[in-house]
Amino acid sequence: MSLARITHIGGPTTLIEVDGWRLLTDPTFDPPGRRYSFGWGSSSVKLVGPALGVDELPEIDAVLLTHDQHADNLDDLGRALLPRVGAVVTTVTGAARLGGGAVGLAPWAVHTLNRPGRPPLSITATPCRHGPPLSRSITGDVIGFAVEWPGQEHGALWVSGDSVLYDGMRQVGGRFDVGTVLLHLGAVRFGVTGPLRYSMTGRDGVELCSLLRPQTVIPVHYEGWSHFSQGRSGVAGAFAAGGLEARWLELGVTGLVSV
Template structure:
């Protein structure tokens, strides 16, 4: 059986190897730059550890949402719109991008191919800010990957709600690997509330999910990420969960 592994490209973007399939999370491949928007200008501070043209073969792109540049920048959007790779995303993303297959919360997509392990991808809710944020920040999805005889993988997407994490845990815990979008993103909305998990909440999410390993993403590479790896180490240690935290080094494959 193939190993589960993760390679951070940068920000929310990573290569997830699971059950012999390769998944790409939220494609962002631009060099540093600025992205003006309704909530202000997002500033990308570092480029990708792996350029888009140097990616290995990708079977499925897991797109948590398409409306924010820190989860789908210009190069990432071009990759998605080129087609040729299956893209799973929100129903709203599918309305805006013809190459996206829209999936509703708790909808399952079964990946099958000759001589390959069957993988089920379940779309799960995500809340991109405090309760009631959707009309401003838009719809986001997370994903859960399952396969026979393999630990379950959870990819949170831009989620700030522990209640949502609890809903995922009720259906899928224990989780083998949680790829948590952390960074406590703040852009001034909702009294500058965190739009993704804080380090404290990421540690609590690890406990709720009963996860064996957490790889935090979305915690470096953009100026509006208000917390990073230092805060994650501190909060996981305070919760006694430091042995579950796997801080990624961009470009380096982690076997999990």
């Protein structure tokens, strides 16, 4: 049986360890209490700090960065970490902003990581839309990541990225057999835009997973910031009503996941 070690550090930030590889998603390591601007009059306060500090991380082979333009996915301490990791894979526009050899992927583009003595990791960018229709010019580009390697038993490990539920997300199930999904939720809202949502609700997660049928669903990025309108209890209620079982990872506790 092939196992991955996944540690939920906080927000969207997870450490994924599998077959000698160490991947870090969306590094956010700033302490809580600060308000961050998200542009166009929107802002959010970080309420909970990371379960691990940057100095407690092992050597990181690659950062999978869904987007660089929002502090709840890349904050100051997370940004300072990037030059010290093996590779950074992100959006095309994000790679141009970050420089330093960051790899930019458009949706469905593929980048392969190779290291001696380890299986190659194939990383495919998957589409996201971080808000309602026509919001991309305001919220910016976002991608998810489908990660595959030889010897997987249950299909790709998918990092959904910050997105509402739309056709681009639904297409993932037609292209990949998804075994494990790190599902970004939280139903993000900002007072300045009223009822508009910028990430999935628990009910959206149920609908998406009914199409993908993953073996393991790990909710992430659903609390710890003031802009989330649906926390763990709301997500759990929606999952229970929809018959979807989740694997909840407590912050800082490493879970073993069959992959």
